[in-house]
Amino acid sequence: MQRPNLSAWLYVTPLMLVLVPFFLLPTLVVLVASFFETDGFGGLLPTFTLANYVDVLTSAQTFLLYVATLKFAILTWLFTLIIGFLVAYFLVFHVKNQLLAIGLFLICTIPFWTSNIIRMISWIPLLGKEGLVNSTLLGIGVIREPLEVLLYSGLAVVIAYVHQLTIFMVVPIFNSLARIDKRVVEAALDAGASRLDVMRYIIIPMSKSGIALGSTFVISIVMGDFFVVKVMSGGGSASVVSAFYENVGVLQYPIAAASAVLLTLVLIAMIALILRVVDIRREITQ
């Protein structure tokens, strides 16, 4: 009995060496800090108080921030899912040449050769008041006044998120679609299924694990972001994280920690919900 136990521990050791110092310990530190008091100058008083949580949970602002962040998360999730699924579907089922499909797939990753910030900032000359989109629309006479809503707005935030995160949908969905045997699709057609039936009953159910994985990535990234919201909304919108970033800025560590713990719990609940709908582990081992 001793031996298999030891080797099992050895197997998980490398993962533990990463997870314990870089994930588990920081999380514990935040958790502990959320129960402390602050001296107002960045120092922490090791006490046990629930005041931080009471503050966070009773504030109307917290609720509004969650609504705003969830709105961005859901919109981003919806658009990345639609675009990501269509791109992956096109690559897997419509590009007959496999080499070409892999090539196109790599092209999808080209935006990632530049930094996140550059990609985001490059939307500004496009969407700005004198940007390309506005001047084109003015030029062809669709609009008379430049559209203000394009930049520094919720729309701009969603555009930037979708641009950054669609690849996180494409990759897992591509992966699960690629594993579908083409003969299975043919068998469905043979049984009299229409294109819509094939999509509804065969392709979407069989790509569930990819959709769930992509959704997890996209939702957790959007929920945990504050930078895109800050830049693309021009300060007009805030997110959950941007609020406790402000708290950190004014040295209110315990309340920031309590907000972080709350966000973690909300995210865990959301991901649990996704996993409830799709049993990724079972889908992948199947």
Next chain:
Amino acid sequence: MRAGAGDIELAGLCKSYDGVTNVVDGVNLRIPDGAYCCFLGPSGCGKTTILRMIAGHEEPTAGEIVIGGGNVAGLAPVERRTAMMFQSYALFPHLTVRDNIAFALRVRGQSKAERYKAADVMMEKVRLTELADRLPANLSGGQQQRVALARAAITEPRVLLLDEPLSALDEQLRVQMRQELRRMQRELGITFIHVTHTQLEAIALADIVVVMEKGKIKQSGPARDVYAYPCDRYVAEFLGGQNVLSGKVEKVGDRFVVLSQPNRSGIQVRLGTEARVVVGDRIDLAVRRDDIELVRADAGSPDDGATALPSRVTAIEYQGSFVKVMLDTVPDEDFVAYVPERIFFRDPFNVGDVLLATWSAGRARVLA
């Protein structure tokens, strides 16, 4: 169009993918309603392409496909009332056995209760009832095949098309499933078209065997005809059970020919009928392996009218009911005698023995 009529006519059927070479090259064939027809040939001979064209998964480049008296060009599989059983089955991996079988009814808009009732009846037929809620990954090869068969049969097609249905199974199961296929065909009373590269499978199952080579039909007919009377060397060798002697005609006599080969001449073969060959022709002669009698060289000359070729035994294989004796009768080519076990062990030969391979006059056939 007569309802349920599953007779098929292929007329001048051609298929080309690149516009240059024909994968299927001018195939003409009639398959009567309710027949079990096997397309037999090596991989790449176009047999699967023909099947897919009949199924409606591929459009012919030229020619016509007529099912039950109606031209089916451009029709979807459902409109043709054909159903296909795919190679390695292509079951829906995320659906249970019951849902797999009921799938065709689901896309026809039947209610859950309705389609499950029909699926349960079908599962009864193929003995899958107790596996109804399993996923395909948790089934054995034989069970998967039964699911595939049931899924195809539930739409009550008039033609069932089977693409290498037994190739995913191991040897023992294959023989068992072969019988199951035949039983289902009899029970459903519809036309089965079965594509295979295994001659044993074809002749064991089929009413009509169609032997193909490079997109063309070489020979088609009842299994026994094709096996016993192959039309040419290709068919004889593919079906097996025949020795083929080829050579140049040296001399034509009264009911005999003398052949010569590069390394050997003066092979005198007696024929049952007058041969329609002329001196100088290259011909192939076929003799069934089980028609060959082996006689010891010192046992005296065989009957008048029989062919007797001196040979040396090169190998012996025991096969249970018969013994396979390999001979060097024809240089550089296989020549085999199937000797019934009881006869062989009355006076067994050894490797290296010299003997006469004999057969009576009517047993040799000149091939085209």
